[in-house]
Amino acid sequence: MSVPVGDALRKVASRLGVVSDQPEQEARWLVEIALGCAAAGLLRRGDQPLPAAAAQWLxxxxxxxLAGLPLPYCLGTWSFYGLEMAVNPAVLIPRPDTESLVELALGHLPREGARRVLDLGTGSGAVALAVARARPEAEMWAVERSPEALAVAQGNGQRLGLAVHWLAGDWFAPLPPGLRFDLILANPPYLAADDPHLPALRHEPQEALLAGPTGLECLAAIATAAPGHLVPGGVLGLEHGAEQGEAVRALLRAAGFxxxxxxxxxxxxxRVTSGSLPA
Ligand SMILES: C[S@@+](CC[C@H](N)C(=O)[O-])C[C@H]1O[C@@H](n2cnc3c(N)ncnc32)[C@H](O)[C@@H]1O
Known part of the structure; x- marks a missing residue:
């Protein structure tokens, strides 16, 4: 038997109380998506019956x-830099911290004039798409090793109507030979195998998180190879762990930045380190 939307909302909030510190908010988001409406629509529908398909989805x-899956994977969507990104367990949930990498990128990209930009390890496509939207003249490229993640990124690009050259493969390997970038960005895996945060991140793809024994392996691989793919004066911007700033500065200096x-x-x-090549 169908229940009114308002009752369903209260029931969901009460069930989520055991796993969430904001159960009413989470319940509203879930019911909104189940009904395909925004908050205002939800308020108007309080007395209407919840359709069976929506009830089952909910x-x-x-x-x-309740089994512990992070909220963004349950919703299937998450906001990043003002963009609604589709997410599923194949991709890292885009973090507000990564918006600093986007800010850094925009600081290096004048509004006028074409620039070529590369996002390595694009995951959901969050960084590439945020830059593409803010700088439509930029030529955006993005690389991702996981085919499942790349499919999510491509879907996000299509839905948002933002053009990016999506490439599958290992860091710089899939790029056309000779292509040079003005700006290379990456939020690569940077956790060490014994990082204490890993158990709390068990629902996210481990290949998006784990770099290797020290945590610096991917950052080092990208910093070392980046000069071969940048124009003179080109910039590399890397997100990293809060304790890795000094090590990443050393990696960039050693690579010639x-x-x-x-x-x-x-x-x-x-959280973010950048360096420029000599002009
Ligand atoms: C920390 S996640 C970042 C995802 C996204 N850029 C973001 O900021 O939300 C790192 C991403 O790098 C990808 N990755 C890991 N190793 C890679 C490699 N060797 N080549 C390309 N992508 C790689 C992972 O699959 C994952 O999607």
Whole structure:
């Protein structure tokens, strides 16, 4: 028997109380998506019966949430830099921290004039698509090793109507020979195998998180190869762990980048490092 939307909303919120510290908000998002409406529509539908298909969808998502699946995977969508990104367990959930990498990119991309930009390890496509939307004149390229993740990124690009050259493969390997970029960005895996955060991240793809024994392996591979793919004066911007700033600056200096700078997030932690090649 169908229940009114308002009752369903209250029931979902009460069930989610055991796993969430904002159960009413999570319940609203889930019911909105189940009904295909925004918040205002939800308010108007409080007394209407919840359609059977929506009730079933909702029940499945609540069960997954109660089993510990992160909310963005239950919703199937998550917001990044003002873009609604489709997400599933094949991709890392885009983090607000990564918006600093986008800010850094935009600081190096004047509004006028074409620039070629590369996003390595694009995952859901978050960084590439945020830059593509903010700088439509930029020629955007993105590489991803996981075919399942690349499919999510391509779907996001299509749905958002943003053009990116999507390539499957290992870091720089799939790029056309001789192509040079003004700006290379990456939020690569940077956790070490014994990182204490890993258990809390067990639902996210491990190949998006784990770099190797030290955590610096992917950052080092990208920093070392990047000069061969940048124009003179080109810039590399890397997101990394809060304790890795000094090591990443050393990697950039060793690769020939002048005066690498680390940018702090709002909490004062070193999270993004950039450097330019000599002009
Ligand atoms: C930390 S996630 C970042 C995802 C996305 N850029 C973001 O910021 O939300 C790292 C991504 O790099 C990809 N990756 C890992 N090793 C790679 C490699 N050797 N070549 C290309 N992509 C790789 C992973 O599959 C994952 O999608």
């Amino acid at each position: 029940d499945e998502r609540v069960e997954r949430r 002048a005066q690498p700078r680390t940018h702090r997030d709002l909490a004062g932690r070193e």
